[in-house]
Amino acid sequence: MHYDIHGLTAPEAPTILLSSGLGGSGAYWTPQIAALAGHFRVITYDHRGCGKTGGVVPETGGIAAMADDVLEIVAELGLTRFHFMGHALGGLIGLDLALRRPNLIDKLILVNAWSKADPHSGRCFDVRLELLNASGVEAFVKAQPLFLYPAWWMSENAVRLAQDDAHGVAHFQGKENVTRRIAALRAFDVDARLSEIAAQTLVIATRDDLLVPYTRSLRLSEGLPNARLSLSDSGAHAVNIVFPDVFNRELLSFLTG
Structure with missing residues (x-):
């Protein structure tokens, strides 16, 4: 597992681990790293x-296997307790960790994020996979911003x-990896177990998210104690990129409050 450490370097420093969505890149969090680096050891x-x-996403194991990858990093760094921020698929990894390793x-x-995939999100993923299979990688990649950003921001x-x-x-990342990662997030369902997660949680959502209806976040906020x-x-879906300053203020207020 490739990871990078930003900000505070002391092993005893408060630590936050960031997990991105379907794209899977640690660089997704670039707009947050500088804001967090003065307060935390930041791991992407x-x-x-x-x-x-790199490598191949396992055919079985789903989100739990992706959480196991995080635990590999946790073990290598000797982390005993840390904050965790996940975007979309990364949020599912956080929920899995909070249930298995509270x-x-x-x-x-x-x-x-979501506790159970919405049918609308399934429709979006069907379209994206059809683009990938029928039109190729360039079409799949070119369509991605439509699901991430508001139209005005793209303009x-x-x-x-x-x-x-x-x-x-x-x-x-490869057709097989994308297909398996989408299958994992579609199969994820911890909706009935939200009450078991005791961690203080900040649920961030936007009403204009095209990919994930904000009602999924309402469900998270209602179900998590x-x-x-x-x-x-x-x-939209990538609110941390569209409005980084507002996002970062809300994030730091929650983490340091």
């Missing part, structure tokens, strides 16, 4: 099958998106 990592970790998780942040960041497209094609909901009108 590339999921199995992605980026510098002693490890201090505060939990879930960004546009204002056309050059950046073109660069992201080129990078996404050049470093594509110690959850706080931060719901905004705009920002």
Whole structure:
């Protein structure tokens, strides 16, 4: 597992581990790293099958296998307790860890995540897989921003998106890995077990998320005993990129409050 450590370096420093969504890249959290680095030892990592970790996503094991990858990093660093922030699929990893290893998780942040996949999200993934299988990698990558960002933001960041497209094609994680990762997040269901998670949790969602209905976050905030909901009108699925300053203030308030 490839991981990077930012910010505070002392082993005893308060630590937060960041897990990205389907793209699986630790670089997804770039807008948050500087804000967190003055307060925490910040750990980002590339999921199995992605980026510098590479390799093949196991055919079985689902989200639990992805959480086991995190535990490999935890063991190597000797972490005994840490904060965890996950975006979408990364949030599912956080929920799995909080259920299986509650002693490890201090505060939990879930960004546009879910306890059980919504049928609408399934429709979106069907379309994306059809693009991948019928039209190829370039079409799959080019469609990705449509599910991540508001239209106005894409209009204002056309050059950046073109660069992201080129990078996404050049470093594509592979059709088999994408298919298996989507299958894992679709199969994930801890809806009936939310009451077992005692960690203080910040649930962040946006009403204009095209990929994951914000009602999934409402369900998380209602089902988790110690959850706080931060719901905004705009920002879409990748709200931490669209509105990083607002996102970072809310995040630090929760972590340091």
